[in-house]
Amino acid sequence: MTEITATPEPTATSPATKRQIVAWAAWDWGSAAFNAVMTTFIFTAFYLTTDIFGGADYTSQVLGLALGIAGLLIALLAPVAGQRTDHSGRRRLWLGVNTLLVVLLTASCFFVLPEPGYLILGCALLAAGHVFSELASVNYNAMLLQISTPKTIGKISGVGWASGYLGGIVLLVALYFGMLAPGVDFFGLDENTKYRVVALISAAWIAVFSIPVLFAVPENPRDPAEPKIGFFGSYLHLFRTIARLWRTQRHTLYFLISSAVFRDGLAAIFTFGAVIAVGTFGFAKGDVLIFAIAGNVVAAIGAFSAGYFDDKWGPKAVIVASLAGLLISGAVLFFGSGKTVFWVFGLLLCLFVGPAQSSARTFVGRLAPVGGEGELYGLYATTGRAASFIAPMLFAGFIAWFGSQRWGILGIMIVLLAGLALLLPVRSPART
Structure with missing residues (x-):
């Protein structure tokens, strides 16, 4: 298939040091505290x-809202936030500011007392944490292009995703056995x-x-020829960028749309995996936590190993193979029963999720123009949010229609299949 060649390849000004790569991946390791521990x-x-x-019914409704x-x-904010840090040369600064806000909001959850009146406070703090966590990740993802080359972007992205999974595992294990397990004083x-x-x-994590x-990754340089744009002017610039992509790099928009759909399916696997384990396959709460730990280990292995194949064959090949593996594993779970089936094919789901997530990020990185990385990753975040209702609606709708939670699995599979179908015609980004 013809490759996209109109957009410059991502390049680092000089080869990244191991210290920079480890420091960059450490952010993913730390962010797992909010994603895995606080919200999942x-x-x-x-x-x-x-x-x-x-x-559960009332609180889930409030939290969902x-x-x-x-x-x-x-x-609304992600693409403009990324664009403004591209142009201002303050990517690292805003990564730090947004991360600090996540830390403060997470710590503030300590004040959510065990009383019904504190539900709104708890939901508001988590929701605000989500906003600033996503804004931080826009700058974090764009920083990937500062520490990688076209030949190493897949490997380094995989290291980051793997670090996120492993960080979640370490903290979950430490909290459970050191603090939350029955009988622990x-x-x-x-x-x-x-x-x-x-x-x-x-928050401390x-x-x-x-x-x-x-400290390890330098600030992105500001283009002195780039005029300063006001906040509302940034939206006009954004619309012009989208129009330009439609005229000159239409397959970039096609990828953003397809990735929004299949990433919604990937998110649904983690969102509803524990619910399905309990309701359909008979897992107890302790079993779910153990499976979560094992699943994160497997996902980390998948994400790390996929970096090699991403750099060798390109991100599209990795994503297509991963989605196919997810569909096969999901089909077995839909027709199967028993804890053993869920352990085997549920872990296979985890194995394929990591590579799909990591290579979707590198796909965007290989498409991003020099100086426009943050804006494109902002669009990546925006399109993902725009499609984030599809899998939850199909999951709930199939359960309501057929009267069994098992049918929710089919709803998620349909989203993954649709994402794969939309991805297949998309041209692969050029590789060197």
Whole structure:
């Protein structure tokens, strides 16, 4: 298939040192505290959406609304935020500022007391954390092009994704066995207070591992010929960029659309995986946490190893192979039953998720023009948010239609299949 060649390849001004790569990946390691601990497993699942705050149905509804508003804000702000840091030469600065806000919002969850009246506060803090975490990731992803070359971008991106998974594992294990497991006495604290302390530990984790990248990777240079643009003027510039891409690099827009769809399916695997494990395959809470740890290990292995294939054959080949593997594994889970089936093919799902996520990021990096990296990654974040309702709606809709949670698996598979179908005609980015 014809390759996209109109856009310059990503290039680093000089070969990145191992210190820079490790420092960059450490940010991903630290961010796992918010993604895995606060919003996926411990704080949200075991504390904020429990009967303490009004029952799972009501609390999930409130949390979903808060995160929906957050998603809308991300969709509106991400491309402009990336564009402005491209032009101002302050990518590292805004990575630090947005990360600091995530740290403060995460720590503030300590003040969410176990009373129904604090539900709104907890949901608002997590939603705001999502907004600033995504804005930080726009700058973080764009920084990938400062420390990689066309021959190493896949490997380095895989290292980052793997670090994120492994960071989540280490913190989950430490929190569970050192603090939350039944019978563990943690300074005499009751269970609810332990969950609030988890927020403080998570905030410290994010802060500590976010510091290295702010010192190791230099600030992106500002183009002195680039005129300063006001905030609202940035949106006019954004629309002009989209129009230009439509005229000259239409397949870049095609990829953004296709990736938005299949990334929604990838997110749904993690969002609803624990729910399916319990409701369809009979897992207990402890089993789910153990599977989560194992799943993150497997996903890290997949993301790390996929970097080699990404650099060798290109990101599109890796994404297509990963989506095919996900569809096959999902089909077995849809028709299968029992814990053993879920352990085997659920872990296979995790194995393929990591490569698809990592190579989607490198696909954008290989398309990004010099000086426009942040803006394109901002569009990447925006299109992802714009499609983020598809998988949850199909998951819930199939369950409602057929009266069984198992049919929700089919809803997720349809999203992955649609993303694959939209990706196949997209031209691969040029490689050197």
